[in-house]
Amino acid sequence: MPDPNSPFDLYTIFGPVPPRGGASGIDALKQSLLRQKVGGAVALSTRAIHADSGAGNRETVAACAAATGDDLVLVPGAVADPRSYLTTGGPDFSGARLVCLLPTTQDWPLPFAPATALFASLPKNVPVLVQTQRLGEATAVGALLRELSWSGGPVLLSGVTGDTLVEALAVARSSERIGLTTHGMRGVGEVQFAVSQLGAPRIFFASGVVGESLSAALALVRLSGISPEEQAQVLGGNARRMLGVAA
Amino acid sequence: MSSEPRFIDVHCGWGATPTAPNWSDDAQIRATLKARGIGQAFLASRPARLFDPVEGNDALARVVTENGGDDVDLKGWLVVNPARLSDAIAQMRQYLLGDLGERFVGAALYPDPHTGRPVTARDAGDIVKVFLRYSRPLLIYTPNAAAMYETVNIAQTFSGVKIIASGMGCDEWRESVMLAAKPTNLMLDVSGALCPEKIDFAADALAGVRKLLFASGAPETDPAAVISMLFETELSAEDRGRILFGNAQRLFSLAEDETDDQIVLSAMSSLQP
Numbered sequence: 001m002p003d004p005n006s007p008f009d010l011y012t013i014f015g016p017v018p019p020r021g022g023a024s025g026i027d028a029l030k031q032s033l034l035r036q037k038v039g040g041a042v043a044l045s046t047r048a049i050h051a052d053s054g055a056g057n058r059e060t061v062a063a064c065a066a067a068t069g070d071d072l073v074l075v076p077g078a079v080a081d082p083r084s085y086l087t088t089g090g091p092d093f094s095g096a097r098l099v100c101l102l103p104t105t106q107d108w109p110l111p112f113a114p115a116t117a118l119f120a121s122l123p124k125n126v127p128v129l130v131q132t133q134r135l136g137e138a139t140a141v142g143a144l145l146r147e148l149s150w151s152g153g154p155v156l157l158s159g160v161t162g163d164t165l166v167e168a169l170a171v172a173r174s175s176e177r178i179g180l181t182t183h184g185m186r187g188v189g190e191v192q193f194a195v196s197q198l199g200a201p202r203i204f205f206a207s208g209v210v211g212e213s214l215s216a217a218l219a220l221v222r223l224s225g226i227s228p229e230e231q232a233q234v235l236g237g238n239a240r241r242m243l244g245v246a247a
Numbered sequence: 248m249s250s251e252p253r254f255i256d257v258h259c260g261w262g263a264t265p266t267a268p269n270w271s272d273d274a275q276i277r278a279t280l281k282a283r284g285i286g287q288a289f290l291a292s293r294p295a296r297l298f299d300p301v302e303g304n305d306a307l308a309r310v311v312t313e314n315g316g317d318d319v320d321l322k323g324w325l326v327v328n329p330a331r332l333s334d335a336i337a338q339m340r341q342y343l344l345g346d347l348g349e350r351f352v353g354a355a356l357y358p359d360p361h362t363g364r365p366v367t368a369r370d371a372g373d374i375v376k377v378f379l380r381y382s383r384p385l386l387i388y389t390p391n392a393a394a395m396y397e398t399v400n401i402a403q404t405f406s407g408v409k410i411i412a413s414g415m416g417c418d419e420w421r422e423s424v425m426l427a428a429k430p431t432n433l434m435l436d437v438s439g440a441l442c443p444e445k446i447d448f449a450a451d452a453l454a455g456v457r458k459l460l461f462a463s464g465a466p467e468t469d470p471a472a473v474i475s476m477l478f479e480t481e482l483s484a485e486d487r488g489r490i491l492f493g494n495a496q497r498l499f500s501l502a503e504d505e506t507d508d509q510i511v512l513s514a515m516s517s518l519q520p
Contacts, residue, residue, distance in 0.1 A: 161467075166265050166266075186441060186467070186468045187264065187465075187466055187468060188279060188468075188469045188470075189266045189268075189466070189469075190266045193266040212440075212442055213441040213443050213472070213475065213476040214479070215443070215479040216441040216471075216472035216473070216476045216479070219472055220469055220471060220472050222471075223469070
């Protein structure tokens with residue numbers, strides 16, 4: 001069983017990414033995580049992100065089950081793609097422990113009517129990660145949650161840095177259900193600023209590996225100046241508690 | 248293993264941001280850089296880049312001319328704007344000659360802060376012609392492949408000046424590296440996308456690391472992230488050292504570090520997995 005105090009990465013991907021090329025299957029992801037002594041992660045397949053969310057999400061569940069071992073726990077995440085919401089007979093999130101909406105990567109806007117309808121149909125017991133990388137997106141998510149009187153699981157805003165971090169923090173301060181991931185944060189002081197604004201229990205470590213540097217993402221938390229207790233929460237404790245993962 | 252800060256960050260910003268409100272306080276900057284193993288950093292004024300070059304450069308000059316600490320040496324880039332040609336010429340004369348000339352390493356050009364339009368040879372030609380006389384490196388920020396294309400054009404037009412393309416084209420690093428391969432007077436700093444794959448790709452495409460320099464772009468990017476990314480690549484320790492300080496020592500005619508300690512995350516030991 002992995003070290004329960006090791007980092008837990010809330011956003012990792014596996015599978016081919018055409019602009020980058022190279023090997024990036026589940027084994028490459030696993031090796032990257034083990035090299036940095038990360039004990040657990042939520043994984044998404046690039047098939048689900050870029051091609052077919054239904055088939056890709058099923059692929060993720062199977063790959064995570066096969067890759068989980070004594071030294072690493074891989075938890076399946078599901079991509080919720082509002083563009084195919086009406087054409088696939090409704091979303092299937094079977095087996096997923098985290099549902100992800102990725103407007104920037106998939107290039108759809110917020111607000112977006114299909115996304116609103118999709119959000120309303122999400123299972124209420126599963127946390128939701130929403131990429132809010134562009135200015136205005138975090139604000140739109142905040143408005144969406146108010147419109148739906150959201151009573152489901154935690155909603156995590158992700159991919160924010162600089163001005164979008166300030167925006168996301170303003171939105172998150174309005175609701176206890178909203179947290180942030182560290183994915184996208186890169187500036188001096190950003191992790192510390194987020195922790196000071198929301199408290200460590202609402203900040204979750206995420207890297208975007210394999211396309212992005214896992215080592216850099218870890219360094220940003222470890223050199224952020226937050227206390228060791230806060231680091232432990234951000235790097236893994238919060239995610240394990242939210243997802244119900246023991247190790 | 249040496250714990251002395253020795254890495255050279257060839258491009259940092261200077262000036263506060265909402266999440267780094269102390270990034271105009273040289274003591275805070277030095278403390279942050281030292282904790283990341285950086286012994287020397289070249290700063291460009293954010294106010295000069297975004298607002299007023301004259302006021303911003305003057306403010307930075309006060310910081311880099313004060314000897315605020317032995318551990319981390321802060322020097323400056325003089326931000327020049329093609330729309331402020333006469334001011335740029337006057338400030339080059341003021342800050343790139345004599346004693347003050349020791350505290351500024353060269354001039355820096357940035358895309359239009361309002362439109363993002365990249366620096367072009369047509370816009371910057373007059374400034375670069377004047378700047379050639381100072382025999383200093385010129386830094387051009389290249390946040391995408393279009394900006395790198397223009398920078399390559401400038402490098403080919405002005406082959407007598409050493410140019411650093413900063414940012415490596417950010418997310419468009421693959422195309423940017425390919426574009427930058429040809430001009431022998433063009434170097435790249437490794438700031439931009441936090442993707443170790445781009446460094447391995449660049450080392451291959453550029454036939455080695457001699458054209459690569461370490462830069463962070465702080466405070467928008469924490470230097471810890473860029474350094475950690477470099478330690479995630481497949482580079483040898485020697486090549487990593489060339490990027491982190493060796494190539495900069497050569498380019499900026501700095502005293503060479505003669506220690507043969509292994510290049511490790513020495514000042515960032517807590518980051519070792």
